[in-house]
């Protein structure tokens with residue numbers, strides 16, 4: 001296990017050669033190829049027609065300049081990306097990330113993961129991802145708007161409800177989607193609601209989309225715990241991050257009776273033994289846009305803040321860990337600490353938050369481990385439900401939408417669980433997710449000819 005099969009090694013070598021220096025993309029491809037040895041042993045025809053090679057190569061990569069003017073009247077410039085990875089199952093679909101760390105390798109890793117995630121969701125959507133190295137921190141609403149308008153001024157020509165449908169990711173939430181949609185509408189003179197998801201309810205958004213990723217991960221972990229005859233009730237939970245995914249993970253875990261005792265941002269983490277006060281956290285993060293230390297200050301007794309250079313949120317003992325910030329945020333050392341402290345389950349809300357060493361440690365210790373491409377698929381699945389509502393000019397209730405989300409997450413869980421068993425690795429959700437996602441994409445590609 002955790003080795004790339006000899007038959008697949010030349011494919012990996014070629015990916016490494018062709019995408020030199022793109023460490024995160026290499027990591028994501030290697031992880032999927034490690035799982036495919038068992039597939040090609042059983043079904044060698046998947047090695048034919050350069051099928052796997054084609055799945056590892058984006059259909060199209062767009063890189064562009066984004067000029068914009070700041071509040072002082074100074075001209076600024078960023079780089080924009082959209083990687084349209086695979087459209088065998090539907091229009092390219094996936095978020096846009098605004099963060100200074102963004103580069104083509106990161107967008108490619110995200111687009112690659114998205115392709116399998118979207119296949120697992122069972123919805124008719126292909127995979128794509130985009131974004132910019134723009135840093136939204138400290139920028140005014142007016143600056144954010146001008147940046148989003150400039151971004152869309154190039155992007156619009158590559159999008160469309162049947163072509164490519166972006167949504168949010170790190171640094172892109174409801175405010176940004178509004179500015180992007182407004183500019184798309186001006187440029188195209190079309191009210192094409194289904195071209196973006198994560199919209200506000202006021203102009204074609206879906207109820208429960210904001211909550212969907214965090215809620216979905218919680219449903220997934222609930223199903224995993226169920227395989228061991230237990231659930232969230234009374235469990236201590238640590239969630240990293242304090243953005244969209246983290247906040248709605250905390251909300252759902254609390255509603256299931258779990259106690260979330262720590263969360264974080266890039267400046268550090270808070271430990272709150274009384275359980276995170278979600279109303280306070282939402283006010284600090286969504287309204288005031290403040291740093292994590294403010295939470296401890298406002299909360300007072302029982303809560304304390306630890307700066308990121310003084311420790312890791314994964315030092316906090318817990319039963320369930322739900323990393324919901326960013327890639328490679330949970331190292332092998334963090335995993336060993338969590339295991340030592342008795343962690344029972346890990347559900348990845350973020351994309352690829354655990355390093356390969358951490359994943360291996362969890363699996364070897366028998367910890368229930370849900371990879372992001374399965375556990376966080378509730379966000380994109382609900383985006384597909386938003387597209388469905390837009391296409392039928394309908395708007396569903398919260399309860400109706402959440403019921404669909406819950407059913408989709410149960411189905412993804414069972415698919416990963418059963419696929420792992422079928423391929424002789426019971427309990428290995430990484431293998432189950434990679435194989436089930438791959439087979440859906442590969443089957444569609446085979447039927448569409450050489451594409």
Ligand code: NDP
Nearest residue numbers: 169170171213241242243244245265266325326350351379
């Ligand atoms: P947000 O921008 O809302 O929140 C991101 C959170 O992660 C913030 O608390 C941020 O802290 C922290 N963070 C981001 N980058 C870093 C970093 N380099 N180091 C430490 N902390 C960091 O993003 P989301 O909640 O939407 O996304 C979180 C993760 O979930 C990402 O991996 C994303 O790809 C994934 N995801 C998101 C989905 C969605 O629907 N939004 C769907 C599926 C996956 P700070 O504010 O200090 O930067």
Ligand code: 2IT
Nearest residue numbers: 094095167169379380383
């Ligand atoms: O990583 C992800 O799945 C997302 N950021 C959500 C993508 C979407 O199209 O809703």
